[in-house]
Amino acid sequence: MKISVDQTGKVTILRPQGAVRVGEGDVALRNVVKEQLDQGRKLIVLDMESVSFLDSAGLGELVAALKRVREAGGDLKIAHVSQRVSDALHVTQLTRVLDVYKDVTEAIASFL
Template structure:
């Protein structure tokens, strides 16, 4: 399965819903999407990973890159994920301390920065 991306806004938040597999092949597509959003002035981004079936360290790198870009504009990058198999890589790499991870898009949108 390839990567699917869909973007919508709620107030000043931009939600990127990701589906499929984020790996060395597909990660560049997500990176471009995040770069485009920041270039167009979206600095508060919620990445919804609930539709993601696979995420590896290449994908983590893209999310870290996105977080750096929004932070440069005092923005935020929040993740939505409840799937244990996806959360595991954040946990073992210690990146749960780097990313705010929420149980739902509503919760992530409501979170204050």
């Protein structure tokens, strides 16, 4: 899985591409979030526009990433989810713990 990293002011935008599932994407996402935290980047938007699939491992990694970021004194926002990913987040009730936004601009604005 490829994950691009962009910076907008103090906000880091992570853009994973492809599936986030066991052995494919979950570890990559974990590593990229850790790298950002190690560099002091604690305000993170995860742009899910190019994520085609999210299994239970991927959902678990989203929660784990949120926990790690908040423990570091930051926050993680989710943006631009597909209907399939949105359905998974709603069915698992993760929308109660994850802040999900229509697009990256909205997610960035939520930090201000």
